[in-house]
Amino acid sequence: MAKETQQQSIKIRELRHLTLGMPASDGAGVKLTRLIGTPEINMLDPFLMLDAFESDNADDYISGFPPHPHRGFETVTYMLAGRMRHKDSAGNEGVIAPNGVQWMTAGRGIIHSEMPEQEEGLMQGFQLWVNLPAKAKLTEPKYQEFPAEQITVETTESGGEIRVIAGHTNAGAQGAVTNDFVKPTYLDISLKQSEVFSQNISSQENSFIYVISGSLVVGDKQRIVKKKQLGILAEGNAIKITAETNTRFILVSALPLNEPVAKGGPFVMNTQDELRQAVEDYHSGNFL
Ligand code: CO
Numbered sequence: 001m002a003k004e005t006q007q008q009s010i011k012i013r014e015l016r017h018l019t020l021g022m023p024a025s026d027g028a029g030v031k032l033t034r035l036i037g038t039p040e041i042n043m044l045d046p047f048l049m050l051d052a053f054e055s056d057n058a059d060d061y062i063s064g065f066p067p068h069p070h071r072g073f074e075t076v077t078y079m080l081a082g083r084m085r086h087k088d089s090a091g092n093e094g095v096i097a098p099n100g101v102q103w104m105t106a107g108r109g110i111i112h113s114e115m116p117e118q119e120e121g122l123m124q125g126f127q128l129w130v131n132l133p134a135k136a137k138l139t140e141p142k143y144q145e146f147p148a149e150q151i152t153v154e155t156t157e158s159g160g161e162i163r164v165i166a167g168h169t170n171a172g173a174q175g176a177v178t179n180d181f182v183k184p185t186y187l188d189i190s191l192k193q194s195e196v197f198s199q200n201i202s203s204q205e206n207s208f209i210y211v212i213s214g215s216l217v218v219g220d221k222q223r224i225v226k227k228k229q230l231g232i233l234a235e236g237n238a239i240k241i242t243a244e245t246n247t248r249f250i251l252v253s254a255l256p257l258n259e260p261v262a263k264g265g266p267f268v269m270n271t272q273d274e275l276r277q278a279v280e281d282y283h284s285g286n287f288l
Helices: 002-006 272-283
Strands: 015-019 022-026 030-036 047-055 065-070 073-081 084-088 093-096 101-105 110-116 123-131 142-146 152-155 161-166 185-191 196-200 206-213 215-218 223-226 230-233 238-243 247-254 262-264 267-269
Touching (some): 015 223, 047 206, 047 247, 073 084, 073 185, 084 101, 093 101, 185 196, 206 215, 206 223, 215 247, 238 247
Antiparallel strands (some): 015 230, 022 030, 030 047, 047 123, 065 110, 073 101, 073 123, 084 093, 084 110, 101 142, 185 247, 206 230, 206 247, 215 223, 215 238, 262 267
């Protein structure tokens, strides 16, 4: 009897919203698609922004992201193709190559640049902004970088692959990145045609998928998500994705912070006063 009451019923997450995002330009003129942080999807707490970049035309990316500040959140760059050099005011420097990740906790303030390490060829990847809770907005900056070789790859029975960037899979494979505050799950999943991916997830979490290639169906209602589409998942405690064709997608999920958000360009705080302070601190050289 007691055992029965402890058992949670399974609720599969269906698709709540589908978007192609909108074209945008950032840094010194890098062309990208903004998927979160738009008039359509202002944010998906705790995710403030998601950009996808993909171009084999160097003019679209060559100017990169010259030095600029951040405070109050984390920037996560995950590369699919091409190479990008990161440098920051805390002395961290590294080149992220395909399937490599860089997780930068800006905290109280950091100045960084991200510049292409190539003059031609395909540049493809994502930048995600993860908010920090009020108590950690002024935490010490932290930088984590993992090349592809250091990221756990779980092979599924059907020959699919799950790259575990952060969080863990149902089978227990652990992500390389360690987070002290918001602890997202960030998986890069490649499925064979008809293969089914399952992931238990807290019902309180906000979750989205983005299809890199192929197409898939979400949940039991069979809503299709195609290449370059972002799907926000509805409530539930289990994710079920079926590949229509050979498919690659990312799944990102985390508990919301449910705190006020004041956004001002590269700073994300809780109040307008804190934003003004961030600008003042930056201009007075108070960042690292
Ligand atoms: Co930046």
